[in-house]
Amino acid sequence: EFVCTNSTRMPSPRKGKRSTSKSSSRSRSRSRSRSRSRKVLKSPPTAERKTRSPARTKTASPARSKADTPTRGKPQSPARRGRSVERAVTPTRRSARLENKAKDPEFKEPLEALPSMDKSKRVPKTTHREFGGAIGSFFMLFVLPITVYGLNIMCDKKSCKPRKMKIPTDLKLFFDWEAAAIYLGWIAFQAFIYLLPIGRLVKGQPLRSGERLVYRCNGFYAMLISLAAFGGAVYLGYPVKKVHEKFIALITTGTIFSFVMSVLLYIKARRGPNSKLAPGGNTGNVLYDFFIGHELNPRIGSFDLKFFCELRPGLIGWLMINLVFLTEAYQKTGTFPPALTMVVAFQALYVADALWFEDAILTTMDIITDGFGFMLVFGDLVWVPFLYCLQTRFLQEHGDSLPWYCLAGIAILNMVGYTIFRGSNSQKNEFRKNPYNPELAHLETIPTSTGKKLLVSGWWGMCRKPNYFGDILMALSWSLACGSSTPLPYFYPVYFTILLVHREMRDSEHCAKKYKASWDRYCERVKYRICPLVY
Ligand SMILES: NC(=O)C1=CN([C@@H]2O[C@H](COP(=O)(O)OP(=O)(O)OC[C@H]3O[C@@H](n4cnc5c(N)ncnc54)[C@H](OP(=O)(O)O)[C@@H]3O)[C@@H](O)[C@H]2O)C=CC1
């Protein structure tokens, strides 16, 4: 199966005109409305506007323009509707042929098939710097690993309180060949699964060059295979608790691995063509570009390093570490402690959700705009697996003591958060994949000069980042399960809120540049950024 994400971005080659200009009067009036729209919209008509179906979303009245006047017509037969959806994905016979060709994961869309892209465009020098520029990035190189070590050393079996840290003198605690073998073996195991020819091939968003990279989406299989391997290891009596015992040494291997990988990625980017660089990581300052990421989508053949790291070793690793804690608790007490079991289950749902909707990540900032540098490499391979499990580690080491009604309240909070997170992410992803999806016809939208529309009702009318809001509620619920005896397990929701507030600002800046007045109209209409009535 081969899937195109975000068909609306796919520029429609001129040949596509024929398919919509049949001689009925209705199509003539559509043609007229299309030529009118060309006057209003700067970009050429996209597949979105070429694909007509009655299942139009409502256009928000203040922003209604001739360009986006919905076409009214008799409801189409399901077969016809199916055809129009299909056309949104493959607008011409030519691109249908390309679709077939693209079954080859190495396939790259020929540049001439994407006329709206400027092939000669070089990635311009980055002028805007995040994280305090080069100096900030330099500090982050130390702050990120120290935070991971610090929290894991402060919160151990003996105590879990913020305190002045005494650095352990036992070097074995920090480095151990067995831990190195476990860590590297895990990365190799995930890389092996990634290379298996199972799962869908999905096209990413068009790059600056016009090319659309193809991604193998088999993350959910990777999780199932990893779960089976974990079950097998426990059944065969492999001492999985070693992962817990060698936690700090695993962090060291992950940190060294991340530094080495980031250096290699930076060298690779320097040697590659300018067109492959990340728009945000091309300042020319070695430190900054190394930290933020110089190359956008580094690949070895068809192996996409960023896509692989973002979802596999770290995210599935986090789930495995949680299962180690749960197994240990069971082996020690003969029961599954309620709070620990609940948090492990919620985090498992979060990981499974990310892998089930794996292709959705292809439209996120991390893949489209951010380069792959130390920040993301370390974030994916160390920060996520060894910090996101702080709550479950605390619960395993210090037991859980909350009464059932508190746990029930926490479960409700998690499910409310998940409903908002999943509902809003799916609503946007479905809308971006097919803006004429009949199930979204009731939603109001604002047209933009790019041909894309912005949702202004439903989840996206509640606030500008309902998905972040849901995510924060879930993060909070996981920490609340740890009670109030110590603030350390609350690190995750606090850091996460800061990360998402910063991320919202960055995304808002991008959207303001991209959608100009339409984005201002959206912001006027949807006042709150992340939390309705609060922020
Ligand atoms: N657990 C973790 O550590 C982290 C989790 N996350 C989660 O990842 C998920 C994805 O986050 P992220 O990629 O940052 O952001 P979003 O999923 O919100 O994607 C932002 C893009 O969505 C589009 N968009 C924005 N507003 C609208 C609208 N009203 N209608 C239609 N499209 C709109 C724009 O792109 P365009 O118009 O070009 O399509 C915008 O650039 C979130 O749920 C977040 O909580 C994120 C970071 C860390």
Ligand SMILES: CC(C)=CCC[C@@H](C)[C@H]1CC=C2C3=C(CC[C@@]21C)[C@@]1(C)CC[C@H](O)C(C)(C)[C@@H]1CC3
């Ligand atoms: C400063 C600092 C610590 C930076 C590192 C940030 C990274 C840890 C995060 C950046 C974006 C992320 C995403 C997820 C995990 C954390 C990082 C890598 C994510 C994979 C978690 C699961 C979600 O469902 C997601 C797939 C939407 C999400 C994507 C972004």
